[in-house]
Amino acid sequence: MNQNVPGGLDGAGLAHQSKPAINPLMWSAIKGDTDKLVQMANDLKAKVDQTNVSETLPLPLIKEAHEIEKMAKEIQSRMRS
Numbered sequence: 001m002n003q004n005v006p007g008g009l010d011g012a013g014l015a016h017q018s019k020p021a022i023n024p025l026m027w028s029a030i031k032g033d034t035d036k037l038v039q040m041a042n043d044l045k046a047k048v049d050q051t052n053v054s055e056t057l058p059l060p061l062i063k064e065a066h067e068i069e070k071m072a073k074e075i076q077s078r079m080r081s
Contacts, residue, residue: 030078037071044068 042071044064 008070026078030075033071033075033078037068037075040068040071 016063044061047064048057049059
């Protein structure tokens with residue numbers, strides 16, 4: 001223990017803890033889901049571009065945006081674990 005460093009901070013940030021390598025099957029699933037997410041987002045953009053701005057957004061577009069958000073959160077969760 002280094003006496004010149006406040007307690008609990010000895011070596012803080014210096015020791016890099018290595019995370020285990022990601023499972024190739026998990027990475028493949030993440031890549032597939034990201035491709036699907038991009039396609040969903042592109043489809044939503046195309047539908048929004050075709051929507052008349054003087055009208056309110058149709059409920060199906062709001063639901064589709066929610067599904068995109070849900071998929072993105074699932075991908076994020078998998079990447080963190």
